Amino acid sequence: MYGIDLYNYAYWWECHEIFEGLWHAAGHNTEQGNFFQALIQFAAANLKRFLGNEQAAQKLARSGLARLQNLPQLYMGIDVIALSKKYGTPSAPFVKSKPSQVRLALETPSSPENLKN
Numbered sequence: 001m002y003g004i005d006l007y008n009y010a011y012w013w014e015c016h017e018i019f020e021g022l023w024h025a026a027g028h029n030t031e032q033g034n035f036f037q038a039l040i041q042f043a044a045a046n047l048k049r050f051l052g053n054e055q056a057a058q059k060l061a062r063s064g065l066a067r068l069q070n071l072p073q074l075y076m077g078i079d080v081i082a083l084s085k086k087y088g089t090p091s092a093p094f095v096k097s098k099p100s101q102v103r104l105a106l107e108t109p110s111s112p113e114n115l116k117n
Contacts, residue, residue, distance in 0.1 A: 003015050007043055010046070016043045019037075023036035031071070037064075041061070041063045042060070042064045045061040045064065
């Protein structure tokens with residue numbers, strides 16, 4: 001939750017640090033590790049965009065999107081499909097928006113729409 005809050009409030013560097021610790025703990029070559037690395041890349045993409053480096057932001061966002069491809073729709077409380085749509089597709093340019101507009105949102109597994117899958 002803490003990393004998600006940091007992300008949502010545009011503390012991307014701090015978010016990156018929290019998720020990096022989780023990435024190392026989960027293992028770099030695990031499904032969870034892959035997910036945490038995607039979140040790290042999205043946080044870094046937002047930071048790069050905020051600093052005016054659009055090319056680096058696009059590259060990081062594409063890398064993060066590629067890591068989400070084989071995950072279920074709801075993973076560790078995150079709606080992966082909605083997150084992917086906000087960033088576009090791996091081959092498409094990073095959607096131009098204010099950096100803080102791309103947010104992670106926790107979803108409850110008991111929601112009726114989440115039980116369909």
